[in-house]
Amino acid sequence: MQWSVIFKKELLENWRNLKWIWVxxxxxxxxxxxxxxxxxxxxIMDAAGGMPDGAIIDIPMPNSVEAMMMSFGELGLLGVLLTVVIVMSTISGEIKSGVYEMILSKPVKFTNYVSAKFFSMMLLVFVSLALSIIAAWYYVMILFGTINFNQLLMSILFITIYFALIVSIVIMVNTWTQSPGLVAFISLAIIITFNVLTNIYGHIFTWSPALISDYIGQYLASGSLTNDMWYTALTALILTIICLQFAIVTLRSKVLH
Structure with missing residues (x-):
């Protein structure tokens, strides 16, 4: 009951802020x-003109998988940035405004408080991811070629697991400071560092969650899920739980002090 009340409050707040529309x-x-x-x-270039006489515009068209991975690439970059922005004041904003003290003055469990906020944000992110990937799939099917819809659904599942890690990192950082701007900066620094280390030592960190997008591309091309992809998803889930546990412990220590 307590968890559902907090969860519904977060959903309602996201609706009042129009996040369920614009995100x-x-x-x-x-x-x-x-x-x-x-x-x-x-x-567009041909219609705009300005090209020398006799010039031929010959840009090789990607296949359907390559075109679909363009969408995953943008979501992995701009989508992550937007996710950080919408989550950066989830807890820090309430701590700064004093709402946090009002809520925890009642017998509210820290686990319920953090997990309800996490799952409310993840529901918003999941719906946004699913709609955006299906929209991209629709245009890719029309313009570039076919992609198996069942494979697409599985890809949505794996990219959602990666975004769950992103949300958990931002929520964890939320408990460190009252400044949403600082939360965003620290969260992005952690995410960027994580990705840079994966790019450098990818041959070692083959289960790094930052490689999920690469594994999705391989899966869409081959149609088969590799063990590395499953282990990467498992690693992302474990790290997500660890980040949320850190957030709970940090909030509990703030109250005790």
């Missing part, structure tokens, strides 16, 4: 931007 729309724009631009760029 999915922005995610969809991110996802469809690259495939549409890639397909229509030669036509």
């Amino acid at each position: 999915p729309i922005v995610f969809i724009l991110f996802a469809i931007m690259d495939p549409l631009t890639t397909y229509y760029l030669p036509k």
Whole structure:
């Protein structure tokens, strides 16, 4: 009962802030931007003119998997940035405004408080991801070729697991400071460092969650799920739980002190 009350409060607050409208729309724009631009760029350049006489615009068209991975790439970059922005004041904003003290003055469990906020944000992120990837798949099917829909659904599941880690990192950092801007900066620093280390030592950290997008590309191309992909998803889930546990412990220590 306590958990559901906090969860419903967060859903209602996201609705009042219109996040349930503009966040999915922005995610969809991110996802469809690259495939549409890639397909229509030669036509746009040709229609705009300004090319020398006899010049031929010959830009190789990607296949359906490559076009779909453009969408995953944008979500992995701009989608992560937007996720950090919408989560950065989830707890820090309440601590700064004093709402946090009002809530925890009642017998509210720290676990319920943190997990309800996490799952409310994840529901918003999941819906936004699913809608944006399905929208991108629709245009890729029309313009570039077919992609198995069941594979697409499985890809949505794995990218959602990666975004769960992103949300948990931001929520953990939320408990460190009252400044949402500082939360965003520290969270992005952690995420960027994590990705840089993966790029450098990817041959060692083959289960790094930062490689999920690469494994999704391999899966869409081959149609088979590798063990590395499953282990990477498991690693992301374990790290998510660890980050949330850190957030709970930090909040509990703040109250005790």
